[in-house]
Amino acid sequence: METLAVSRIVTPGTTRLALSNGDFLIVKQRLNAGETMDLFERAAPDVDLTAPGALGKLPPARVGMAIITAYLLDWSLTDLEGAVIPIRGGSADEKASALRLLDFDTLIEIMNAITAHDAATRQEKKHPGSASAS
Amino acid sequence: MFEGDVTLRGLEATVVWGYHTAAVCRSWTVQRTPQGHWTLQAQLTRADAFQLRQRDLKFTAPRIGGFFCWPILGVTLGDTTLAAHLGPPES
Numbered sequence: 668m669e670t671l672a673v674s675r676i677v678t679p680g681t682t683r684l685a686l687s688n689g690d691f692l693i694v695k696q697r698l699n700a701g702e703t704m705d706l707f708e709r710a711a712p713d714v715d716l717t718a719p720g721a722l723g724k725l726p727p728a729r730v731g732m733a734i735i736t737a738y739l740l741d742w743s744l745t746d747l748e749g750a751v752i753p754i755r756g757g758s759a760d761e762k763a764s765a766l767r768l769l770d771f772d773t774l775i776e777i778m779n780a781i782t783a784h785d786a787a788t789r790q791e792k793k794h795p796g797s798a799s800a801s
Numbered sequence: 802m803f804e805g806d807v808t809l810r811g812l813e814a815t816v817v818w819g820y821h822t823a824a825v826c827r828s829w830t831v832q833r834t835p836q837g838h839w840t841l842q843a844q845l846t847r848a849d850a851f852q853l854r855q856r857d858l859k860f861t862a863p864r865i866g867g868f869f870c871w872p873i874l875g876v877t878l879g880d881t882t883l884a885a886h887l888g889p890p891e892s
Contacts, residue, residue, distance in 0.1 A: 676855075679819025695820065740820050756822075 681740060684780045686773075693741040694781060697788050702737055709733040709759060731778045736762045738781050744769070807833035809869070814843065814862035816853065816873065816883070823852035824883060829862065831871070831887065839871060839887035853878055860887060 677699035684692040698706065707716060710733035711725050736759040744752050754762050766774055809831045816824040829843040841860055852858075858873040871887040 679821050681820055 682784070684784055686743075686776055686780060690743045692739060692743075692777065692780060694738040694784060695740060697792075698737055705759070706733050706737040709736065731782070732763055732766065733759075734785055735766060735778055735781050738785065739777075742777075744773075805833075806835055807831075809862075811862050814860065816848075816876075816885075817859050817861055818852045818855045818857065821849075821852055823855070823858060824848035826862075826883070829860075831860075831862075831869075837889075839889065841871070841873075841883070841885040841887055843883045843885075845881050845883055848878060848883065850878060853883075859891075860885065 680696035741755040814826040825846040826843040874886040877884040
């Protein structure tokens with residue numbers, strides 16, 4: 668029987684998530700170890716996430732922003748003149764600054780889209796072939 | 802997009818592996834030989850040797866109205882230089 672090789676390196680793929688009104692996000696398909704550790708550090712600096720009950724004490728807003736900035740690469744959102752708000756290549760802090768300028772409903776829509784993508788990605792990793800494409 | 806011998810030069814450019822920046826160039830020259838082969842010579846600001854060994858690398862350089870983009874077929878990395886064989890430019 669042929670055994671397929673499995674690489675543990677995360678290939679830096681991207682995917683597009685649809686938002687309302689034809690807008691979209693370009694996000695990482697999957698976070699690698701370094702990006703995941705950066706996410707943990709931004710979500711819960713100096714917190715031992717392996718300690719009992721630690722996950723339940725995390726501030727949701729901080730975790731949400733950390734997940735968004737970990738995954739988000741680019742988007743179609745525009746300013747008042749119709750120009751795309753530039754975030755491509757920006758740091759997590761720069762993306763967070765742009766996100767804070769949005770109306771709250773849009774921020775929640777982005778957070779829901781990316782957390783759903785994150786959950787689907789982790790489900791796919793646990794059970795390959797079981798998750799639907801986002 | 803191009804015919805005959807071509808030489809393009811520029812300053813800022815990047816080699817990307819997916820959304821990762823594998824190398825940042827501070828100056829570069831791309832040439833197309835009469836046989837149609839594309840080559841890159843670049844001076845580097847920084848480079849990630851591991852990422853430069855991966856497949857599906859692209860060389861991207863800004864131009865008016867967008868970017869030039871070539872697939873990279875092979876890379877030779879020096880201390881501060883990079884040489885590469887490129888595929889045909891992507892539109």
